[in-house]
Amino acid sequence: MYIQAAAGISPQRSFEAILMQPECYTGNRLTCCEPDYAQLIDPRMIRRMSRIIKMGVAAAKECLQKAGWEMPDAIITGTAYGCLADTELFLSKMVENKEELLTPTAFIQSTHNTVGAQIALLLKCHNYNNTFVHRGFSFESALLDAVTLIKEEEISTALVGGVDEITPVSHAILSRFGLYRKDDTGSAALLDVPGKGTMAGEGALFFALSDHPSGNDYAKLDNVYTFYKPADIAEVKDHIVSFLQRNELQAQDIDLVISGENGDVSNDAVYTALKIGVWNTVPAVSFKQLCGEYPTAAGFALWLAVHILHTGKVPGLTPATRPRRVLIYNHYQHIHHSIYLLTAC
Amino acid sequence: MADLKKQIIEQLNLKDVKPEDIGDDQPLFVEGLGLDSIDALELIVLLQQEYKIKLANAEEGQSVFRSVRTMAQYITEHQPKTV
Known part of the structure; x- marks a missing residue:
């Protein structure tokens, strides 16, 4: 795609x-x-x-x-x-x-x-x-x-x-x-x-x-996955690890994570846990300081990801190498969770 | 008729149109001012709100809303008389 x-x-x-x-x-x-x-x-x-x-x-x-x-x-x-x-x-x-x-x-x-x-x-x-x-x-x-x-x-x-x-x-x-x-x-x-x-x-x-490449594509969308109302952070971790496994990846295969912290302590605990427990070796950037919190904010994250993959530039970060694979993880009010996987073209 | 033109512009949010741009006999729909069926509904509401006139027969609309002059004539003929 x-x-x-x-x-x-x-x-x-x-x-x-x-x-x-x-x-x-x-x-x-x-x-x-x-x-x-x-x-x-x-x-x-x-x-x-x-x-x-x-x-x-x-x-x-x-x-x-x-x-x-x-x-x-x-x-x-x-x-x-x-x-x-x-x-x-x-x-x-x-x-x-x-x-x-x-x-x-x-x-x-x-x-x-x-x-x-x-x-x-x-x-x-x-x-x-x-x-x-x-x-x-x-x-x-x-x-x-x-x-x-x-x-x-x-x-x-x-x-x-x-x-x-x-x-x-x-x-x-x-x-x-x-x-x-x-x-x-x-x-x-x-x-x-x-x-x-x-x-x-x-x-x-x-x-x-x-469905076909144009030769000048911004990025390739490899997968999108959603899950609803996980019981706890452990379940969120399981969903993300399983998602990576289904895509035949491990966390270290990801070049950049874009995550949905919004500054609310209760909202951000899951992102902190994932940073420590899942993608601790992967560079990560946040996006809601740029667009605010709203139910379709993941659209902004996707827009950011495709531009990062298209240009090789990452806001607020100087990556050692040009990111080729980006993972987006976002949740809205602990209810609606989504994961996107993209690669450069 | 100048007031009516102002009311039409305001009701239909015709931002770049001034009252003097609308001719008294200029057709309001299609080839004239370019209004459409949604605007017709807005004009019916305008008649009710501003002049307390309820268009009794929807088929009348075509002749009533032909131009600003026909609208003004209809308003004059049908406006409730104040005691």
Whole structure:
């Protein structure tokens, strides 16, 4: 499975900018660096699009452009929150107007599959189009669907993306659940100063998956695996060791681990245990200080991994040799765990 | 009609359009301002919200929403009279 291109809109401007000088955020929220959408999307379409739709469509368009594709065989997206801003607008109007005089646009655009649908409308693409809404497995479910369809030779190319936004309202609600830091640690020191809670994040990351090499692929996706609610850290270790064995690998065969620490003490204990017990000899980097925590944050890790394999450069690390094999391990709230294995092309 | 044009621009989020850009008799749909069926629904809501007019027959929409002038005429004819 080849990743012919990757593109995204995230709290970081670009992979090159991360290497030079990553964007740093104060408070407990990282927000996306957004381009001038008028340059990327038809103004007639843009007027109805909320922020997350613009982010998703722009990222997808850039990914297709980089891959040199006009029409993918499938468009598959994953999102946990969906189009929150439109949902909030629609629900607010429903309350304000006493369930009457509801404007249709916010309702139509509030569904979780709007991003995938808008990409299809833009391309006039009538091919397979699906959206997965599965909390911390949303992006992985989309990716696994694409992998399955390609392996079964139903399709040969798929545009796969993970999109999630945070709005002031959702940030306030999730803050009440204690998900985010109350101090002002900021993203630069997030992982160095352990505490309770993390920083909120968001992003729209898209990947061009193909069954054949293009000669200029970013990376090869060897395997993706998910597991749900492990009982303890020992079970997480077992899953990872078994995953490596199934791929005929040992930990020392991995050149780089990208792991999902988010600065929350209770969240990060498993990563610390794995660093000691599984990949103690392997260089490891974290990514959530760059994108924040959100259910489809693994999409950002995948975007980071393919750029590392494509360029040979690792943010915050000077590797002895160019990484050829990267393992990503991430979990969302100890419930949804995912492992990705990639190799350079 | 100037107010109505402003309301249409706001309701439909026509960012780059100014009221003076919309001709009184210019068609609102397809070849004119380029509106579509979702916009038609938004215009029905606009009539209800701003002028308390409920479009009784959906088929009327085609003639009512032909241009700003036809909309204004419909509003004048159907607006509830205040005592």
